[in-house]
Amino acid sequence: MLELIVLLIFMIAAGIVAVEIKDLLASVIALGAVGFAVAIGFIMLAAPDLAIVQIVIEVLSVVFFVAVILKTTHVDSTLGRPYKGGDIFTFVVFGMFALAFVYFGVRLLAGLAPMSRELGQVASHYLTQGLAETGAVNRVTSVVLDYRALDTLGEATVLFTAVIGVLAVLRLEGRKK
Amino acid sequence: MIILVASLILFLVGLYAIITKRNMIKVAVGFSLMEYSVNFLFAIVGFRPGALPPILQAVEAGKVYSDPLPQALVLTAIVIGLGVTAFMLSLILRLYNRIGSFDLEEIQRLKG
Amino acid sequence: MKGMTPIVKVVARIVGGFIFIYGCYIVLYGHLSPGGGFAGGAIIAAGLILARLAFGTTASQERSASISSSIFESTGGLLFLLIALLGLFVGGYFFINLFPSFGTPGRLVSAGSIPFSNIAIGIKVAAAILSIFVVLASTKYIFKE
Numbered sequence: 551m552l553e554l555i556v557l558l559i560f561m562i563a564a565g566i567v568a569v570e571i572k573d574l575l576a577s578v579i580a581l582g583a584v585g586f587a588v589a590i591g592f593i594m595l596a597a598p599d600l601a602i603v604q605i606v607i608e609v610l611s612v613v614f615f616v617a618v619i620l621k622t623t624h625v626d627s628t629l630g631r632p633y634k635g636g637d638i639f640t641f642v643v644f645g646m647f648a649l650a651f652v653y654f655g656v657r658l659l660a661g662l663a664p665m666s667r668e669l670g671q672v673a674s675h676y677l678t679q680g681l682a683e684t685g686a687v688n689r690v691t692s693v694v695l696d697y698r699a700l701d702t703l704g705e706a707t708v709l710f711t712a713v714i715g716v717l718a719v720l721r722l723e724g725r726k727k
Numbered sequence: 728m729i730i731l732v733a734s735l736i737l738f739l740v741g742l743y744a745i746i747t748k749r750n751m752i753k754v755a756v757g758f759s760l761m762e763y764s765v766n767f768l769f770a771i772v773g774f775r776p777g778a779l780p781p782i783l784q785a786v787e788a789g790k791v792y793s794d795p796l797p798q799a800l801v802l803t804a805i806v807i808g809l810g811v812t813a814f815m816l817s818l819i820l821r822l823y824n825r826i827g828s829f830d831l832e833e834i835q836r837l838k839g
Numbered sequence: 840m841k842g843m844t845p846i847v848k849v850v851a852r853i854v855g856g857f858i859f860i861y862g863c864y865i866v867l868y869g870h871l872s873p874g875g876g877f878a879g880g881a882i883i884a885a886g887l888i889l890a891r892l893a894f895g896t897t898a899s900q901e902r903s904a905s906i907s908s909s910i911f912e913s914t915g916g917l918l919f920l921l922i923a924l925l926g927l928f929v930g931g932y933f934f935i936n937l938f939p940s941f942g943t944p945g946r947l948v949s950a951g952s953i954p955f956s957n958i959a960i961g962i963k964v965a966a967a968i969l970s971i972f973v974v975l976a977s978t979k980y981i982f983k984e
Contacts (some may be wrong), residue, residue: 561763615752618819627829656731670794681944684950684951686871687783687784687944687945692870692950694875695960696934696953708810712971719817719821720820806877
């Protein structure tokens, strides 16, 4: 488990760099570092399906960010501006929320006790009966496309909506009257 | 336990960017960070020490496998995250076209 | 959008086809090995995006790519829905897996309608990501002088 903790510390450090650095291109590259660390973590957590998807999607997401930044500007001009009273209030509220979030998150996850848990009924049914019921060796595929295929249909709808939204927002010429 | 707390802290880093930063690209970066931390938390919940990937012909006695259900949920959530990020970037491009910078305070000064 | 240097073009010419074939392999063997429609579709889209970035595109090419990727995305979604409706009319349930025990498990021909669903999802994801990229990176929307 030590390697996962080291990986998570690296992810948090790269995330702080991505949030605080002045150059937006460097910020996006630090975000890519976090994404690749997530992919390595998926391999450590015995999830090769997720690792493949995460690597490719991370590359594409960095490409999208860079395509936007190259068209506009890559200097964050809002850093270094003096803070006003309202900003300090925002920081205080965020600090209080962070403390409460960590406290209740620890209390909630302590009841979960993930690393020593026996597999639940549903998961062991998928593992033992999945091949006989669906014929797929890869149990993740059998869950995605057979047991919970309606969820996948909803996902396809969300992706379709996102593409339509992008096409509609970036249309330059208005409707002909 | 410490791993779960660390991914909660990664979530808080993303939330900090969304709440306090005044640059729109930084807000999008924070959104992506939150999404990664939640995906990672799901994968941790489905894992046990020494588990094998859930790709098998038959379950062998004495071996542990990771839970396929959270992996299937995260698999779709990763691709949705790319779509949501692309939609946010297109909105940012249109706002840049209108006000000429990524500053969120410029947007508050806009009227009508 | 302009193309890149000759070094990038030569490397892209060699690598791009292999990336495309690897994506097709990931889609087709999704029920036997790690991968599936989502991963394979994203890899296919990455190969196409590599070719577009390396060789550059003109405005008319971008327009035709936008139209054709929209058509492919609708085709993928309709194929997935058609498989679901086939399950409803033949098997009795929406999204039922038809003939799950056909073929030997572990071979390519097995798992009933799961490979066909994988192909439909792969087409849909690849076309969706490609159309987002074409719009975000097209020459019509350059703001910086």
